Amino acid sequence: MSTAAMPEFPAGFRWGVSTSAYQIEGGVDENGRGASIWDTFAHSPGRIADGSTGDVACDHYHRHAEDVALLAGLGVSAYRFSIAWPRVRPAGDGPVNARGLDFYDRLVDDLLAHDVDPVATLFHWDLPQSRQDAGGWLARDTAHRFAEYADATAARLGDRVKLWITLNEPFIHMSLGHGTGEHAPGRTLLFDAFPVAHHQLLAHGLAVAALRTRTTSPIAIANNYSPVRAAGDSDADRTAVAAYEALHNRLFTDPLLGRGYPDGLGFDTAVVRAGDLDVIAAPIDVLGVNYYNPTGVRAPQEGSPLPFELVPLQGYPRTAFDWPVAPDGLHELLGWLHRTYADDLPPIQVTESGCAYDDAPDADGRVHDPQRIAYLDGHLRAVRAAMDEGVDVTGYFVWSLLDNWEWAEGFTKRFGLVHVDFDTQVRTPKSSYAWLRDLIARP
Ligand code: BGC
Numbered sequence: 221m222s223t224a225a226m227p228e229f230p231a232g233f234r235w236g237v238s239t240s241a242y243q244i245e246g247g248v249d250e251n252g253r254g255a256s257i258w259d260t261f262a263h264s265p266g267r268i269a270d271g272s273t274g275d276v277a278c279d280h281y282h283r284h285a286e287d288v289a290l291l292a293g294l295g296v297s298a299y300r301f302s303i304a305w306p307r308v309r310p311a312g313d314g315p316v317n318a319r320g321l322d323f324y325d326r327l328v329d330d331l332l333a334h335d336v337d338p339v340a341t342l343f344h345w346d347l348p349q350s351r352q353d354a355g356g357w358l359a360r361d362t363a364h365r366f367a368e369y370a371d372a373t374a375a376r377l378g379d380r381v382k383l384w385i386t387l388n389e390p391f392i393h394m395s396l397g398h399g400t401g402e403h404a405p406g407r408t409l410l411f412d413a414f415p416v417a418h419h420q421l422l423a424h425g426l427a428v429a430a431l432r433t434r435t436t437s438p439i440a441i442a443n444n445y446s447p448v449r450a451a452g453d454s455d456a457d458r459t460a461v462a463a464y465e466a467l468h469n470r471l472f473t474d475p476l477l478g479r480g481y482p483d484g485l486g487f488d489t490a491v492v493r494a495g496d497l498d499v500i501a502a503p504i505d506v507l508g509v510n511y512y513n514p515t516g517v518r519a520p521q522e523g524s525p526l527p528f529e530l531v532p533l534q535g536y537p538r539t540a541f542d543w544p545v546a547p548d549g550l551h552e553l554l555g556w557l558h559r560t561y562a563d564d565l566p567p568i569q570v571t572e573s574g575c576a577y578d579d580a581p582d583a584d585g586r587v588h589d590p591q592r593i594a595y596l597d598g599h600l601r602a603v604r605a606a607m608d609e610g611v612d613v614t615g616y617f618v619w620s621l622l623d624n625w626e627w628a629e630g631f632t633k634r635f636g637l638v639h640v641d642f643d644t645q646v647r648t649p650k651s652s653y654a655w656l657r658d659l660i661a662r663p
Contacts (some may be wrong), residue, residue: 227601235295236339237618246281251317252319278624294621297337298339325376339385340373347405357416385440421476463527464517506614509554510571510619512572518531574618574635577591589650596652622637
């Protein structure tokens with residue numbers, strides 16, 4: 221970790237932390253909530269590393285006041301949470317459940333009372349199960365149902381939400397949820413998952429139009445990005461890098477920023493109808509960037525169904541997820557977005573950045589996580605360096621406030637600034653929480 225003082229960030233820079241509904245809320249049967257694809261998936265044997273579910277998770281549904289107090293103590297100016305579609309419209313379509321919205325209404329008011337800007341994500345992967353039964357994201361209809369849900373939510377929470385984020389990481393939901401099957405709904409369609417990309421993007425565009433009629437707050441999408449590094453220097457390796465880069469970094473950004481789908485991926489694009497690309501390219505005010513690590517790629521073996529093969533990157537420290545710790549990747553990524561999309565690129569907020577380590581309380585009950593402090597220190601310096609080079613970055617959100625239910629990894633991966641004992645639900649701020657609090661509070 222650098223011993224030089226952390227450079228200053230401009231006044232008004234948004235400091236935040238992020239969470240998502242299914243990962244923290246619990247309360248899955250309360251106040252009219254419907255089932256989501258993650259309830260179904262987590263309850264299917266063999267899907268989750270430790271056999272756990274999000275039935276209780278961090279019990280945030282009942283402990284939200286304590287969690288807002290933790291946010292206030294941290295001094296963040298913003299909190300990014302997600303709204304569970306199955307709480308608001310339990311069947312995916314049909315009647316809106318006012319009791320589902322009541323929970324977020326109270327949360328938003330509590331945040332504002334503590335001077336924390338509510339930043340709401342409308343879809344963080346928890347599709348209502350009934351919508352899945354009707355075809356899920358393979359069905360075009362789902363895009364329209366999403367826009368209706370966005371409209372109903374904004375009708376209630378309107379301008380109290382300070383930044384709306386339509387979708388979280390549509391690339392991960394397509395690739396892990398529908399391409400390889402490690403995430404809900406567990407489909408293994410590989411490149412036949414393209415309709416999931418298109419219908420999510422269409423849902424985003426339709427939701428932007430709906431939200432504009434309800435709010436004057438800015439609107440964003442949160443994409444996952446990963447700079448791609450070639451494992452060799454053959455022409456075949458370079459071709460593989462270009463293919464992976466188009467898939468991971470451009471498939472969801474080129475059409476959003478008015479450039480249509482990238483060429484050369486070989487998708488069957490029959491689901492794209494006249495006018496869809498204009499809907500998708502509706503102007504957004506902020507691009508949310510979720511960054512965790514770069515990806516190593518080489519040419520595929522003969523007969524592989526994919527045009528690339530992923531390989532571990534050597535030479536970096538690693539997190540408990542075995543992900544390389546590479547702040548230089550964030551610096552590179554921000555520069556790449558700035559150069560590639562030039563005048564079409566809106567201001568960026570880093571909407572997720574963080575790391576998992578096996579943090580545990582010591583004999584005195586304190587949780588020391590120096591590796592997370594080093595991680596955040598490095599990534600914030602990377603952001604600052606990109607800003608010095610002209611990239612317009614206006615915020616940084618740490619993933620995550622709390623240790624939580626990490627999807628297919630269950631409770632085995634701890635990403636929090638705050639340790640959670642999942643047996644007792646006791647929350648213990650880690651040393652990284654104090655470090656970030658002091659950084660934010662600098663005069
Ligand atoms: C997701 C989070 C997840 C985090 C760490 C992101 O892909 O948006 O929900 O917990 O990465 O895996």
